[in-house]
Amino acid sequence: MHDINVDYEKQMGMENFHPSLVRGPVELNTNSMGEGDIFGAEPKISARNVNFCYGSKRALNGINIDFSPRRVTAIIGPSGCGKSTFIRLLNRMHELVPDSRLEGEILLDGLDILSPACDAAELRKRVGMVFQKPNPFPKSVFENVAYGLQVNGVRDRNLIEEKVVDSLKKAALWDEIKDRLKDSALGLSGGQQQRLCIARCLAVSPEVILFDEPCASLDPISTAKIEELILTLKKDYTIVIVTHNMQQAARVSDQTAFFLMGDLIEMGRTESIFKAPRDRRTEDYITGRFG
Amino acid sequence: MTKKKERIIKYLFTALAFASLVFLVGIVLVLFKEALPIFSKVSLKAFLLGESWYPTAEPAEFGILPLILASLWVTAGALVICVPLGIGSALYLHELAGPRQRAVLKPVIEILASVPSIVYGFFGMVILAPFLQNTFDLPIGLCVLTTSIILGVMATPTVASIAEDALSYVPRSFREASFAVGADRWQTLTKVIIPAAGSGISTAIILGMSRAIGETMTVLMVAGGSAVIPHSVFDPVRPMTAAIAAEMGEAPVGSDHYHALFAIALILFLITFAFNIAAELISRRFRLKLGLSR
Amino acid sequence: MQKIGFSALFACMAANILFLGGIIFFIAARGLSSISWEFLTQAPRDSMTAGGVAPAIVGTFYLTLGAVIFALPLGVACAIYLTEYSPKGWIVNLLRISINNLAGVPSVVFGLFGLTVFVKYAGFGVSILSGSLTLGILALPVIISASQEALTAVPQSVREASLALGASQWETIRRVALPAALPGILTGVILSVGRVAGETAPILFTAAAFYLKGYPRSVFSEVMALPYHIYALMTEGTHPEIQTRIAYASSLLLLALVLSVSMLAIFIRARQRKTYNA
Numbered sequence: 001m002h003d004i005n006v007d008y009e010k011q012m013g014m015e016n017f018h019p020s021l022v023r024g025p026v027e028l029n030t031n032s033m034g035e036g037d038i039f040g041a042e043p044k045i046s047a048r049n050v051n052f053c054y055g056s057k058r059a060l061n062g063i064n065i066d067f068s069p070r071r072v073t074a075i076i077g078p079s080g081c082g083k084s085t086f087i088r089l090l091n092r093m094h095e096l097v098p099d100s101r102l103e104g105e106i107l108l109d110g111l112d113i114l115s116p117a118c119d120a121a122e123l124r125k126r127v128g129m130v131f132q133k134p135n136p137f138p139k140s141v142f143e144n145v146a147y148g149l150q151v152n153g154v155r156d157r158n159l160i161e162e163k164v165v166d167s168l169k170k171a172a173l174w175d176e177i178k179d180r181l182k183d184s185a186l187g188l189s190g191g192q193q194q195r196l197c198i199a200r201c202l203a204v205s206p207e208v209i210l211f212d213e214p215c216a217s218l219d220p221i222s223t224a225k226i227e228e229l230i231l232t233l234k235k236d237y238t239i240v241i242v243t244h245n246m247q248q249a250a251r252v253s254d255q256t257a258f259f260l261m262g263d264l265i266e267m268g269r270t271e272s273i274f275k276a277p278r279d280r281r282t283e284d285y286i287t288g289r290f291g
Numbered sequence: 292m293t294k295k296k297e298r299i300i301k302y303l304f305t306a307l308a309f310a311s312l313v314f315l316v317g318i319v320l321v322l323f324k325e326a327l328p329i330f331s332k333v334s335l336k337a338f339l340l341g342e343s344w345y346p347t348a349e350p351a352e353f354g355i356l357p358l359i360l361a362s363l364w365v366t367a368g369a370l371v372i373c374v375p376l377g378i379g380s381a382l383y384l385h386e387l388a389g390p391r392q393r394a395v396l397k398p399v400i401e402i403l404a405s406v407p408s409i410v411y412g413f414f415g416m417v418i419l420a421p422f423l424q425n426t427f428d429l430p431i432g433l434c435v436l437t438t439s440i441i442l443g444v445m446a447t448p449t450v451a452s453i454a455e456d457a458l459s460y461v462p463r464s465f466r467e468a469s470f471a472v473g474a475d476r477w478q479t480l481t482k483v484i485i486p487a488a489g490s491g492i493s494t495a496i497i498l499g500m501s502r503a504i505g506e507t508m509t510v511l512m513v514a515g516g517s518a519v520i521p522h523s524v525f526d527p528v529r530p531m532t533a534a535i536a537a538e539m540g541e542a543p544v545g546s547d548h549y550h551a552l553f554a555i556a557l558i559l560f561l562i563t564f565a566f567n568i569a570a571e572l573i574s575r576r577f578r579l580k581l582g583l584s585r
Numbered sequence: 586m587q588k589i590g591f592s593a594l595f596a597c598m599a600a601n602i603l604f605l606g607g608i609i610f611f612i613a614a615r616g617l618s619s620i621s622w623e624f625l626t627q628a629p630r631d632s633m634t635a636g637g638v639a640p641a642i643v644g645t646f647y648l649t650l651g652a653v654i655f656a657l658p659l660g661v662a663c664a665i666y667l668t669e670y671s672p673k674g675w676i677v678n679l680l681r682i683s684i685n686n687l688a689g690v691p692s693v694v695f696g697l698f699g700l701t702v703f704v705k706y707a708g709f710g711v712s713i714l715s716g717s718l719t720l721g722i723l724a725l726p727v728i729i730s731a732s733q734e735a736l737t738a739v740p741q742s743v744r745e746a747s748l749a750l751g752a753s754q755w756e757t758i759r760r761v762a763l764p765a766a767l768p769g770i771l772t773g774v775i776l777s778v779g780r781v782a783g784e785t786a787p788i789l790f791t792a793a794a795f796y797l798k799g800y801p802r803s804v805f806s807e808v809m810a811l812p813y814h815i816y817a818l819m820t821e822g823t824h825p826e827i828q829t830r831i832a833y834a835s836s837l838l839l840l841a842l843v844l845s846v847s848m849l850a851i852f853i854r855a856r857q858r859k860t861y862n863a
Contacts, residue, residue: 093749098671119294125751135742138765147760148750197746204750300755301670308666310659311729312683314722318694321701379597387591388598396598398851403605405847406840407783408692409812410608413836416819417829418611444604451601477587498689505691507786508816532693536786539697544705556694567689571682 042110044069044238045090045127045208050104052085054097059085061262063104067208067255072230072239074253074270076246078290081259083242084132087210090240091127092120108208125152128206132213134193136185136200141177144185144196148204163203171199172229191222198229209233211241215248227252246286250274258282322560325553329353332547338554344518344529346538346548353551355558357520361435361528362504362559364521365514368439369446369503374496376443377450381495384451385458386480397455404448412512415441420513429525433515436524441513442503450499457491457577458484490577494570501566505559507532531559609840616837619830625838629796634827638835640800644713644808645782645842647801648792651717652724652781653774659721660728661770668736669758688726692786695723699791714804716792723787724777731776735769736762768857772850779846783839785812795821811839 043066052060060082067073075083088094089106092113105112113123125148136144145164154160164181168174173195177188185196194214201209211230215223230239230252243249249256250270257267258279266279277283284290330338333353341354380400388396419440420432461484469479485492515527518534529537535552542548627637663684667677699719709715739762747757785793793813801808818832 091749093745096745096748121748121751121753123751124749129749131742131745131749133742135740135746137743137746137761147747147752151747151750151752151756151760200746200750297753297755304662304666304670305672307659307662308680311663311687311725312680314725315683315687315690317702318690318698321698322694325697325701376597376600379594380601383594383598387594394855396601398848399605400601401851402844402847403601405779405783405843406605406608407785407812407843409783409785409815410612410836410840410843413815413819413832414608414612417833447601447604475587477590481590501689505689505694507691507693508812512816512819532691532786535693535697536789539700539790553697556697559691560694563689563691564686567686568682571685 041068043067043107044109045240046105046107047086047089048105048107050086050089050102050106052082052089052094052100052102054094054100059262060089063264065257065264065267067238067240069238070234070236071254072234072241072252073255073257074249075240075242075257075259076244076249076285077259078285079244080261082262083259084212086259087212087240087242088129090208090210091124091129093124093129095120125204126206127208127210128201128204129210129212130194130197130201130214132216134190134197134217136188136193136196138184138186140182141185141188141196142181145200145203148200152204164199167199167203168196170202170233171195172225172232173199189222191218191225194218194222194226195229198226202233206237208238208240211239211243213242213244215243215245223248246274258285260285318560322553322557325550326557327550329547329550329554333551338551339558342520344534346542346551351547353547355531355534355551355555357518358529358531358534358555359558360520361514361518362530362532364435364524364528365438365442365510365530366500366503368435368524369442370496370500372440372443373446373450373499373503377447377495377499378454378492380447380451381454381458381492382480382485384455385484386476400448400451404452406445408445408506408508409512411441411445412509415509415513427525431515431527433513434525434527435514435521438510438514438528438530439524441509442506445506445509446499446503449502450495453495453498454488454492457488457495460491460578461487488577490573490580494574494577497566497570497573501563501570504530504566505532505563507536511536531555535559609844612833612837612840615830616833616835619834620837624834628799634824638809638811638814638831638838640797641809641811641814641835642838643800644793644810645812645839647713647808648716648720648788648810649778649782651713651804652720653777655718655721656724656728656777657774660725660773661732663725663729664732664736664770665758665763667733669754669762684726684729687722692723692784693789695719695787696790698722699787704791710805711790711792711794711807712805713792713801713808716788716808716810717804719787719791720781720784723784724781727777727780728770728773731773732766732770735766735773738769739765768853772853772857775846775850775853779843779850782846783812783843785810785816788813811835811842815839 045067047063047065050060050063063086075087077083085094089102094100094102102114106114108123108127112118137147142164145167146160149160149163165174168177173192176192185193188196215226218226227248230241233239241253253270255267256270256273258265258273260281266273266277266282273282274286277286338353338355339359340356341352342356343352343354344357345352384393384396415437416433420437422432423429423437424432465483465487466479469483474482510530510533514530514533516529516533516537517527518529519526521528535556538548539552542552624637625642626639628640629638630636663680666672667680696719699715703709703715703718704711743761743765744757747761748754752760788810792808793810794807795809795814795817797807797809815832815835818828818835822828
């Protein structure tokens with residue numbers, strides 16, 4: 001497969017530009033190249049033969065996918081391809097939609113999370129989620145982050161305070177709001193609110209964090225901050241991020257999965273996907289022929 | 292929080308939620324139970340169409356036609372006032388009132404709606420009735436006309452707020468399309484918007500009627516209390532609600548009079564129930580017509 | 586044509602203002618002079634010709650409080666069920682029709698129901714208890730409506746956030762949805778207070794008495810109430826002129842009470858809309 005970067009530059013008439021001016025279609029994430037074979041580790045989360053319908057609509061067909069621990073996996077694809085639908089299966093948020101049917105297995109550390117023995121609430125304490133539009137509670141900043149702990153039964157006020165500060169620091173928000181803890185969360189900017197939601201998620205010490213297009217409603221600066229944050233978080237958490245922004249996928253992820261119309265077309269290391277996609281459809285999407 | 296506890300809580304809420312249905316059914320059952328005995332003494336036809344209401348006479352007569360007609364007359368009279376005023380106000384709010392005006396006028400209507408019926412009745416009795424008595428040189432100012440006027444004023448806010456609600460559901464695109472073919476605001480209003488909101492406005496009128504016919508204290512104080520078939524708007528009358536409220540205190544429990552009053556209440560309930568169901572059906576069709584789902 | 590039409594509409598709207606102003610004016614004009622400290626704090630004397638209406642104020646207070654105590658938990662529970670537990674369509678419709686119909690029942694029918702069920706069957710007799718329960722049923726639709734509106738206004742995304750953190754449905758309702766809906770529910774309570782305080786027919790046979798010697802001693806006592814007091818003053822008793830004056834003052838008092846409650850509710854609702862839109 002030819003180097004699509006070269007093709008892109010030709011298409012865009014940018015071959016004569018200085019490389020530093022040209023961004024894209026990809027910026028190679030070189031981090032993942034230096035480390036060991038990431039497919040060697042036992043997958044943290046896997047989906048096996050997952051079919052999903054809601055109403056009469058078939059949303060996902062026979063999805064088989066593994067998510068490596070402590071890596072960032074990006075899911076890309078055009079609107080309606082099923083990526084948001086899929087990520088919501090991983091913490092059983094799909095159960096909020098009535099009239100839906102799920103077949104197959106979803107395994108967390110080898111155990112099926114869909115079995116009746118697995119409690120959804122307990123699952124969600126291990127698999128957290130950050131949503132597309134920031135959704136802080138109409139409470140103070142402190143109360144937002146403390147919420148997960150309180151729901152978990154933590155009563156010790158010192159412990160809660162410690163955890164709140166710790167989570168806010170991890171979410172790179174502490175410096176900005178350390179003297180505004182009692183203020184309403186709704187008064188923060190969009191980017192701050194989203195980082196608050198991340199802090200809130202971190203406070204319950206999940207193992208996996210699901211990001212559903214977290215920067216879709218944010219400005220570029222906030223987006224950059226959150227992408228930076230994700231790169232630091234991956235040291236301790238397994239991260240799955242759905243994004244419609246390919247450059248973002250290329251910037252932050254180690255692995256990328258390409259969905260199209262409910263099917264998983266291709267998955268692999270990020271730079272392989274972007275530099276040398278095996279499937280024609282992947283290549284078409286990445287080069288912008290549709291999407 | 293265990294799953295079992297969650298389920299118990301859900302069942303608890305489900306049970307409590309049906310309270311309103313339970314009360315409604317309870318009302319129906321109680322009315323039926325206490326009303327039925329009278330129909331072993333008087334046939335339904337004689338009850339509804341009988342022209343003499345002398346429940347305390349010997350022998351007692353239980354024809355409630357005068358009461359029914361009284362209710363109908365005062366309600367019709369009320370409609371003469373509340374329909375134009377209510378719909379007119381709604382149209383004004385919808386079309387002509389800017390946001391500042393709306394912020395003042397809508398509360399005015401709400402406040403008017405919250406005035407207790409006893410205050411209306413009192414006002415009617417001590418101010419309006421004597422006024423009409425003097426103006427029209429009547430033997431007594433407590434009559435159909437007075438009652439209709441007060442009921443009309445009472446029902447206006449009801450009609451106005453529901454009609455205004457209905458008008459607000461008419462999509463802006465209708466207006467824009469009308470302007471685009473050169474109609475002015477009045478024509479748009481009368482030929483496009485009002486017809487489009489037609490069902491909603493009907494609902495408003497029906498609910499206004501329901502309010503008027505179910506009103507008790509006002510008619511008790513202002514209608515005059517004479518249980519005869521009215522022949523003019525200046526006749527004192529005794530609508531159904533007034534009959535129940537006035538006579539219940541004196542009817543011995545378990546007597547025919549007692550059961551007859553419950554029968555009147557049952558008829559009254561069925562009338563307002565029918566109005567409400569009609570309004571419900573019309574408003575559902577209205578929403579479907581405009582393409583709104585609910 | 587348009588000018589005439591629009592003027593007519595303006596007249597219709599103005600009529601509302603006229604009515605409201607007229608009622609307030611006339612009652613205030615003739616009633617204000619009788620309002621005094623004595624009027625508000627003392628019991629009536631000399632067969633209603635002297636003294637005040639304090640027991641009626643107290644009675645109205647108790648009846649209203651009782652009605653709210655009864656209707657609030659039931660009403661909020663119903664609203665929670667409808668908005669949080671998403672029951673099937675036919676259940677929602679059935680409940681909605683029940684609530685709307687209950688709201689449209691004539692007040693005298695409530696009175697008869699209360700008479701039969703609370704006063705007689707349950708044996709509570711003519712009492713604050715019977716009156717409060719009857720008024721509570723009247724208040725129920727108002728509270729359900731307002732609570733439902735308040736809960737629906739809480740965005741679904743916030744509930745999702747709570748569930749995604751591992752909270753159960755009830756925890757989400759208790760910690761997130763209800764607290765956020767509290768101002769709206771409060772508005773509903775205030776509106777129901779205004780409604781209930783002014784009702785006469787439901788308490789005619791279930792709670793009210795005209796002339797009582799003292800203040801109510803328990804929930805099983807009869808009680809005086811402002812709206813009933815006005816009615817009785819005008820239809821019973823032996824001193825029509827004096828009684829009419831007292832009735833004016835009582836009407837003014839009741840009107841002032843109900844109107845201030847209404848305006849409070851409107852004010853809270855307006856402020857709430859502002860914070861949501863901000």
